[in-house]
Amino acid sequence: MRKTLLVSFMLLLSFVLIACGSSESNEENSNGDKQKEEASNEKWSEIQEEGEIVVGTSGTLFPASYYPQDSDELTGYDVEVMRKVAEKLGVELKFEEYGVDGLLTAINSGRVDVVINDMEVTEDRKKQFSFSEPYKYxxxxxxxxxxxxxxxxxxxxxxxxxxxxxxxxxxxxxxxxxxxxxxxxxxxxxxxxxxxxxxxxxxxxxxxxxxxxxxxxxxxxxxxxxxxxxxxxxTNSAIVMPKDADKLKEEIDAALQELRENGTLTEISKEFFGGKDASKKPEEDVRELEGLDL
CATH class of the missing domain: 3.40.190.10 (Periplasmic binding protein-like II)
Structure with missing residues (x-):
């Protein structure tokens, strides 16, 4: 009888320990998921709170981002696409200008929220940053x-x-x-x-x-x-964002999709690319480069 009670007690203790361990594990997973979700939302929440998105561009890349002669108004295909995206996001837009080699660094340092400057999507860059859906092919x-x-x-x-x-x-x-x-x-x-x-x-x-x-x-x-x-x-060109800015990517992708569907991307492209639609994939026979990790 005592032996039976001892076995029953040991089984009950094991069950309690397993249950506690499972509870602790579930709590850790829950906390991890919560932290991941908070990190995903952080950049977008910050932009909403400021009411402004800060965008890095060069201002010297014709016709993507440049100043027309005798004008101090920044324009270009990329610039005007970003203006429309900001409108869809419901925030003000501020451009900060950097040399090409300094644009991605400006994201990492937090000086800008995103970058748009005919920036190509590459496997190497995807390891460090998030990209929107392409707005140019x-x-x-x-x-x-x-x-x-x-x-x-x-x-x-x-x-x-x-x-x-x-x-x-x-x-x-x-x-x-x-x-x-x-x-x-x-x-x-x-x-x-x-x-x-x-x-x-x-x-x-x-x-x-x-x-x-x-x-x-x-x-x-x-x-x-x-x-x-x-x-x-x-190539595909897209808006560059911090690596973990999933919510911001979701919002920007939705804005770009709407601009594509309503013909705005095509309209802007034809304005800056001599009547050509760079928002759609080209039909030319283009050589793929092998042995080059881009």
Whole structure:
């Protein structure tokens, strides 16, 4: 009898201990989920409380983010898309300008809430930041000298050439992957890049097709051109946010989806890209780059 009671007591004690352990485990999981949810909501809550979203951009990237001649009003495809997004979010919009290489750092330091500057979505960047759904689809091409295409017929001919670009851009990664050297710049305007190709200080500039097309159209006196045979690396551009800003991403994605469905993205794109709709995927046959972790 005593043995039976002892066994029963031990079983009851085990059940109590298991129940306590399960309760503690559930409480820990609950607290973890709560903390994760709070972190997810924190950036969006902060923006709502301030009534303002601070956006990093360069102000020198035509036609995405720039100042028209004789104007102090920032505009461009990216800028006007962001204005519409802020309207949908119901908050005021403030732009802060940084060089291309300083934009992502500005997110990490908290100086800006998000970045919009024709920023390509890459696997490497996705490890550190969150991205909205794309608001622009494109591909890369290159500007070369009119006289001889800078001696470039294929991407493999880039070895030993000089590329003009930002140190941390995907375009510089592509150039260096094929053996080129990158000459870096500060926050300078497009004409500086173009004239350096023209006069031989650099040989080529890899960048977005739409951006380069419009830059050339705006500065026809500079003797450079788009390479006629090289279209490569299809790209998506999106708004960049802190890694854990899930709620902010949700709100921005909803705003972009509405702007896509009601035709606003198409309308803005055609205004800044010579009647072309960069909000839709291109139909051109574009070369995918293998062996390059972008």
């Amino acid at each position: 494109s591909y890369s091409t290159m500007i070369v000298r009119e006289s001889d295409l800078s001696g470039i017929e294929t991407l493999e001919d880039l070895e030993g050439k000089k590329h003009g670009g930002g140190a941390t851009t995907v375009f510089s990664q592509i150039a260096e992957h094929f053996g080129a050297e990158t000459k870096t710049y500060g926050n300078v305007t497009n004409d500086v890049y173009l004239r350096d190709v023209e006069n031989g200080r650099t040989d080529f500039i890899i960048n977005d097709y739409y951006l380069q097309s419009l830059a050339l159209k705006a500065m026809p006196d500079i003797e450079v051109q788009l390479h006629p045979d090289l279209q490569f690396h299809p």
